[in-house]
Amino acid sequence: MDVRELLQSASLLVPEAVATENDITVNDVWEYLAHDEWEVALGLLEELGDVRALPLAFWETLAEAAEQLWLPRSTAWCHWRCAEARNGVVRADLELRPASEARRTTPIDGAGVLRPMWDIGNRMPTGESAWNIAGLWVEGEPFLVPGGRATVRLVPFSPAQWEHVTPGMRIAMHEDRTVAGVAVVREVRLSADRTSGG
Numbered sequence: 001m002d003v004r005e006l007l008q009s010a011s012l013l014v015p016e017a018v019a020t021e022n023d024i025t026v027n028d029v030w031e032y033l034a035h036d037e038w039e040v041a042l043g044l045l046e047e048l049g050d051v052r053a054l055p056l057a058f059w060e061t062l063a064e065a066a067e068q069l070w071l072p073r074s075t076a077w078c079h080w081r082c083a084e085a086r087n088g089v090v091r092a093d094l095e096l097r098p099a100s101e102a103r104r105t106t107p108i109d110g111a112g113v114l115r116p117m118w119d120i121g122n123r124m125p126t127g128e129s130a131w132n133i134a135g136l137w138v139e140g141e142p143f144l145v146p147g148g149r150a151t152v153r154l155v156p157f158s159p160a161q162w163e164h165v166t167p168g169m170r171i172a173m174h175e176d177r178t179v180a181g182v183a184v185v186r187e188v189r190l191s192a193d194r195t196s197g198g
Helices: 003-011 026-034 038-051 056-068 072-087
Strands: 088-096 117-119 132-138 149-156 170-174 179-190
Touching: 003 026, 003 038, 003 056, 026 038, 038 056, 038 072, 056 072, 072 088, 072 132, 072 149, 088 170, 149 179
Parallel strands: none
Antiparallel strands: 088 149, 088 179, 117 132, 117 170, 132 149, 170 179
16 A cells, blocks of 8 residues: 555544644644645554554554654654554653663663563562563653653563552653662553463
8 A cells, every 4th residue: 555545544543533632633734635645644643542442453544644754753753663563652751870870871762662670560470570571762852961851652572460559659660770760650451352371
């Protein structure tokens, strides 16, 4: 499919009643598509996808359209949302430790590159902490510097291991044995398919 067909296909997966805070609806997307404003249409569809959970097929189609438009950040975001649709998402406020107190001295790429370990309270049979891996996306920022704070989105690799995580819970981020940062959970939406373990 070409870009127009992909965007039209994704548009059909958005209910007509869905609207952004600025009253943008799928009808606005169709208006831009009629004038071959594909990049604008893609951006509006991404915004509509933030209003309400949409199916995996929606994000897969948008990812393909973003790739064809050579938009790397949008492509990464749509692939990230595919992962959220499959595994769920945990949103949290993360504060990284300053470079003087932690091993990390460089900024974290905000576009879902880092997959740190998280101490979310799980234990191994021996009683030691069992850390769980989750990808990390920094909301609204291209990166997060040591000592910085931001709202982040976490995609758990094993959603079933995160079922006990609730808003208000403090979880520790690790890139090695030391604590790299601490996050306070804001929201938890795990995938309905929680068959993965480990």
